[in-house]
Amino acid sequence: MAEPTTTSNTPGGAGDAEPVPRTSGPGRWLTSAVATVVGAAAVVHALRMGVGSAAEPGPGLWPLVAGLLLVGSGAVSTLIDVRASDGPAVGINVRVLLGISALVTYILAFRSYGLLLPTPLFLLFWVRVVAGDGWRVAIATAVLGTAGFWLVFAEALQVPLPIGPFGL
Amino acid sequence: MGVLDSIVFGFSVALTPANLLYVFAGVLLGTVVGVLPGLGPTAAIALLLPLTYTVEPTSAIILLAGIYYGSMYGGTITSVLLRLPGEAASVVTTFDGYEMARQGRAGPALSIAAIGSFVGATVALVGLTLLARPLAEFAVGFGPAEYTALAVLGILLVAYLGTGSFSRALVMAAGGLLLATVGQDPITGAARFSFGSLDLLGGLDLVSVAMGLFGVGELLHNVANRHGAAPLARVGRLLPDRADAKRSIAPVARGSVLGFLVGALPGGGGLMGSLASYAVEKKVAPEPERFGRGAIEGVAGPETANNASSTSAFIPLLTLGLPSNSVLALLFGALLLQGVTPGPLLATENPEIFWGVIASMYIGNVMLLALNLPLVGVFIRLLRVRIGVLSSVAVLLTLIGVYSIGNSTFDMGAVLAFGVLGFLLKQAGFEPGPLVLAFVLGSLLESSFRQALLLSNGSFGIFVLRPVSAVLLGVTVVLLAVAAVRAWRSRVSGRRNPESTTEGVG
Numbered sequence: 001m002a003e004p005t006t007t008s009n010t011p012g013g014a015g016d017a018e019p020v021p022r023t024s025g026p027g028r029w030l031t032s033a034v035a036t037v038v039g040a041a042a043v044v045h046a047l048r049m050g051v052g053s054a055a056e057p058g059p060g061l062w063p064l065v066a067g068l069l070l071v072g073s074g075a076v077s078t079l080i081d082v083r084a085s086d087g088p089a090v091g092i093n094v095r096v097l098l099g100i101s102a103l104v105t106y107i108l109a110f111r112s113y114g115l116l117l118p119t120p121l122f123l124l125f126w127v128r129v130v131a132g133d134g135w136r137v138a139i140a141t142a143v144l145g146t147a148g149f150w151l152v153f154a155e156a157l158q159v160p161l162p163i164g165p166f167g168l
Numbered sequence: 169m170g171v172l173d174s175i176v177f178g179f180s181v182a183l184t185p186a187n188l189l190y191v192f193a194g195v196l197l198g199t200v201v202g203v204l205p206g207l208g209p210t211a212a213i214a215l216l217l218p219l220t221y222t223v224e225p226t227s228a229i230i231l232l233a234g235i236y237y238g239s240m241y242g243g244t245i246t247s248v249l250l251r252l253p254g255e256a257a258s259v260v261t262t263f264d265g266y267e268m269a270r271q272g273r274a275g276p277a278l279s280i281a282a283i284g285s286f287v288g289a290t291v292a293l294v295g296l297t298l299l300a301r302p303l304a305e306f307a308v309g310f311g312p313a314e315y316t317a318l319a320v321l322g323i324l325l326v327a328y329l330g331t332g333s334f335s336r337a338l339v340m341a342a343g344g345l346l347l348a349t350v351g352q353d354p355i356t357g358a359a360r361f362s363f364g365s366l367d368l369l370g371g372l373d374l375v376s377v378a379m380g381l382f383g384v385g386e387l388l389h390n391v392a393n394r395h396g397a398a399p400l401a402r403v404g405r406l407l408p409d410r411a412d413a414k415r416s417i418a419p420v421a422r423g424s425v426l427g428f429l430v431g432a433l434p435g436g437g438g439l440m441g442s443l444a445s446y447a448v449e450k451k452v453a454p455e456p457e458r459f460g461r462g463a464i465e466g467v468a469g470p471e472t473a474n475n476a477s478s479t480s481a482f483i484p485l486l487t488l489g490l491p492s493n494s495v496l497a498l499l500f501g502a503l504l505l506q507g508v509t510p511g512p513l514l515a516t517e518n519p520e521i522f523w524g525v526i527a528s529m530y531i532g533n534v535m536l537l538a539l540n541l542p543l544v545g546v547f548i549r550l551l552r553v554r555i556g557v558l559s560s561v562a563v564l565l566t567l568i569g570v571y572s573i574g575n576s577t578f579d580m581g582a583v584l585a586f587g588v589l590g591f592l593l594k595q596a597g598f599e600p601g602p603l604v605l606a607f608v609l610g611s612l613l614e615s616s617f618r619q620a621l622l623l624s625n626g627s628f629g630i631f632v633l634r635p636v637s638a639v640l641l642g643v644t645v646v647l648l649a650v651a652a653v654r655a656w657r658s659r660v661s662g663r664r665n666p667e668s669t670t671e672g673v674g
Contacts, residue, residue, distance in 0.1 A: 031593065057618045059353035066349060077338075096591065107577060110567075115568070122564065133557070137554055159571070
């Protein structure tokens with residue numbers, strides 16, 4: 001997860017649904033390797049749960065099958081990706097990190113302060129900072145978006161939303 | 169009830185004012201998400217899954233199905249005008265459709281695509297209407313062994329026919345099967361992979377998994393890879409001239425039949441149909457060199473096939489309970505959430521869903537034809553919506569939506585966790601489709617596998633001694649062998665020619 005994703009997104013040649021950035025870093029095989037390890041852990045866990053016999057399958061039998069499948073396909077995929085001369089990049093950039101942090105903060109804030117306070121702040125931050133659009137668009141989204149969410153979830157669907165310190 | 173009575177009954181369900189509204193909302197929303205780059209039908213349906221808790225099953229499926237086939241129409245618009253497929257199945261349309269637009273013939277490309285889509289979908293619907301009942305009756309005799317074989321083949325075909333590499337798709341499918349085992353063992357009740365958490369003991373929710381992987385993951389992916397504004401082609405005159413119309417008749421006819429056949433196979437809906445049609449049209453054309461330079465046949469055939477196949481993809485879902493792509497996996501999940509198990513018994517136990525949805529699709533396609541031709545200009549304006557506005561509102565809609573189901577902030581966290589996972593997987597070139605499909609089919613697969621073993625007293629012979637499951641497993645083995653041979657061949661040629669990449673075959 002090193003290289004920032006390139007943002008050259010002119011639609012590629014015929015057949016390129018979505019141009020995937022390419023690199024020769026470890027990102028291309030790392031994911032398959034992680035999947036293999038997860039599969040191996042599942043196999044160990046499944047054996048501990050008790051596989052039983054074919055006539056009387058235990059709780060671990062099916063997780064064992066799924067785990068073995070993951071180990072097998074993960075290992076093959078890792079080998080293929082290590083040999084390949086290039087592959088897709090595992091890229092993560094500042095925008096996405098900011099976006100994910102904003103979402104985590106939003107969930108925590110939503111739990112304590114309800115919908116009306118965190119929502120406009122989140123929308124403002126996402127549109128202006130994460131997506132990089134202008135202030136006017138950001139303010140309009142924050143105001144209209146919050147009003148929309150309130151109308152749909154609190155008024156129309158009557159969802160019991162968490163209530164913040166100011167009774168909002 | 170004969171077929172005629174059944175479909176009349178279906179229309180009586182679909183023509184109620186409420187359901188008409190759901191069809192209309194579905195196809196309109198579908199067209200919109202088809203046009204909006206970066207918000208495909210899968211993401212849109214995932215975002216709307218919570219809604220299915222609040223409305224009747226029939227209306228919910230009518231709405232979600234409308235989004236699916238509506239997006240096939242909408243995706244064409246951006247393919248032709250921007251060379252940007254709004255959803256995967258429209259990729260093929262970019263080859264000749266965008267060329268036509270550059271030559272000032274965007275209007276005819278769009279209108280022939282809409283007309284072809286309508287014809288293809290209607291032909292496929294007639295096929296669906298006639299075939300669904302007999303197929304379901306054939307499948308009523310299926311036991312656990314057949315279901316096991318069918319689910320295995322279904323997951324494998326989706327991995328096999330998908331766009332990415334086969335081994336990666338298998339990794340995703342295995343991951344989905346494993347995720348499906350989280351929670352209580354369905355037979356003994358033992359806790360599996362719950363790590364002492366009460367929230368995990370109940371199992372992972374399809375809604376959280378799908379909304380995270382498809383919804384939030386997709387949105388984060390869009391934020392990371394922003395699309396720059398591309399020059400928009402002018403639409404010009406709308407209707408095709410006589411020569412174009414004449415050239416389109418045969419491709420539309422062939423596309424309808426081909427799309428229907430390909431779509432009825434598991435894994436065949438959408439993209440496969442349009443790819444197959446493009447290949448056929450190029451082969452039978454008297455001047456194949458026109459293809460890629462604005463040949464109207466290259467738009468008419470694939471666009472027809474793509475709608476025909478996405479319609480006939482409902483056949484395995486409604487008759488066998490086998491979703492054939494990730495969108496239909498979500499529809500399958502939506503039905504399960506409502507306590508309805510799609511399968512051979514659906515037609516007899518829930519005829520209002522079975523026939524109501526089929527009838528609503530006839531109506532929806534008429535609406536789409538009426539919407540698309542005159543309103544192209546309006547839909548194009550949607551392209552001006554900023555990605556920031558779209559993604560911020562959509563991502564919050566997902567989080568608050570999932571909260572509204574169980575009033576639990578744990579679910580919001582789960583959606584975000586799957587969203588981050590989906591984003592990372594997508595960045596690394598793994599498509600989440602097979603994972604969600606395997607996740608949906610996982611518990612069905614496990615319980616039929618174990619029931620079959622209980623029936624046979626632990627003998628695996630039950631899977632090969634019963635004719636239907638033997639045939640299905642035979643096909644599975646052949647497919648795996650073909651994939652292995654192809655991978656081996658490409659490695660051999662890769663060694664001879666080290667510049668080439670093995671991606672897409674492995």
